[in-house]
Amino acid sequence: AQSVTQPDIHITVSEGASLELRCNYSYGATPYLFWYVQSPGQGLQLLLKYFSGDTLVQGIKGFEAEFKRSQSSFNLRKPSVHWSDAAEYFCAVVLYSNYQLIWGAGTKLIIKP
Amino acid sequence: GAVVSQHPSWVICKSGTSVKIECRSLDFQATTMFWYRQFPKQSLMLMATSNEGSKATYEQGVEKDKFLINHASLTLSTLTVTSAHPEDSSFYICSAGLAGSYEQYFGPGTRLTVT
Numbered sequence: 001a002q003s004v005t006q007p008d009i010h011i012t013v014s015e016g017a018s019l020e021l022r023c024n025y026s027y028g029a030t031p032y033l034f035w036y037v038q039s040p041g042q043g044l045q046l047l048l049k050y051f052s053g054d055t056l057v058q059g060i061k062g063f064e065a066e067f068k069r070s071q072s073s074f075n076l077r078k079p080s081v082h083w084s085d086a087a088e089y090f091c092a093v094v095l096y097s098n099y100q101l102i103w104g105a106g107t108k109l110i111i112k113p
Numbered sequence: 114g115a116v117v118s119q120h121p122s123w124v125i126c127k128s129g130t131s132v133k134i135e136c137r138s139l140d141f142q143a144t145t146m147f148w149y150r151q152f153p154k155q156s157l158m159l160m161a162t163s164n165e166g167s168k169a170t171y172e173q174g175v176e177k178d179k180f181l182i183n184h185a186s187l188t189l190s191t192l193t194v195t196s197a198h199p200e201d202s203s204f205y206i207c208s209a210g211l212a213g214s215y216e217q218y219f220g221p222g223t224r225l226t227v228t
Contacts, residue, residue, distance in 0.1 A: 032215050043119075043206055043221035044157075051215075090156060094215040099145060101217060103156045 002027050004091050006104035013081050014112045021076040021107050023065075023091030032094045033074045034101070035065055039087045047089075050074060061085070086111045114140050117209050119220035126197055126227055134192045134223045136207030142187035143209030147217060148180075151204040163190050197227040 003026045013019050025031055032051050036044040048059025055067040065076045074091060091104040116139040126132045136146060145164050149157040161177075163169040163184035171177045179201075181193040190209075194201050204224050208217035 034216075036219075041204075041222075041224070044208075044219040046216070046219075049216065096215070098162065099210055099215060099217075100147070100159060100162065101157075105156050108154075 002093065002095060002102050004093050004102050004104040006089075006091055006107050008107045009105070010108040010110060012110040012112055015083055016080050019076075019078045019081045019085070019109070021089050021091075021109070023074045023076065023104055024072050025074065025091075025093050026072065027093055029096065030069075031074075032096075033065075033067065034092045034094070035059065035063070035074070035076050036090045036092065037061075037087045038090065038106075044090065047076070081109075081111055083111045083113065085109060115211075115218040116140055117143075117207065117218045117220040119205075119207055119223050121223060122221060123224040124226070126225070128198055128227055129196055131193055131195045132197055132225060134194075134205055134207075134225070136190045136192070136209070136220050138188045138209040138218070141209075141211060141218075143190075143218075144187065144212040145210045146184055146190040147208045147210070148182060148190070148192050149206045149208070151206060151222075153204075157206060160192075194225065197225070199227045201225065202227045 005024045034049045035047040048057045050057045050067045088106045090106045092101040118137045120135045148160045160175045161169040161171045169182035184190040206222045207220045
């Protein structure tokens with residue numbers, strides 16, 4: 001069955017440090033993958049997506065993600081985090097059959113001053 | 114482009130009453146709209162998928178008579194929580210998709226509190 005796993009419930013990073021949020025997927029075909037960010041009490045904002053082509057995808061706010069088929073992973077990275085990056089981050093894969101998104105449980109990013 | 118709005122952004126209602134939440138795609142035509150529910154500190158739970166002019170498809174465990182979804186036009190879908198109870202209090206989020214696109218565009222969410 002299709003699934004998305006975000007192994008880290010929360011991650012604490014110092015401001016200015018680098019960040020990597022993990023995402024692993026289980027899907028029978030080449031996946032379409034997304035990373036979304038949600039600030040408290042807000043809706044979701046698309047950070048980046050991978051459909052095909054270059055496996056290193058650039059997104060908004062300085063984020064990037066790398067699709068690694070061999071590891072079934074789509075980890076999100078940022079070289080230097082800002083306090084405003086504190087939020088919940090969700091990884092998702094779309095089902096081709098019905099366009100539904102399969103969501104990871106989310107990772108809460110906490111920024112230490 | 115691809116902006117989705119929700120109204121209201123928050124609502125408080127009394128137990129037993131019904132409340133309607135609107136989801137609009139402002140600058141595109143959405144053939145498919147999705148309704149999610151999000152509990153505190155949890156991921157999104159898909160409630161139903163609606164296609165314009167068709168009956169919504171509800172996920173297992175979601176009561177279709179309690180959560181009425183109408184997708185009357187390509188830019189508007191509504192979710193009506195009927196006979197609301199405190200356990201229906203939650204954050205409801207809609208999203209909209211373009212025909213043939215796998216990307217969903219999300220509304221800002223509606224916080225429902227039932228007293």
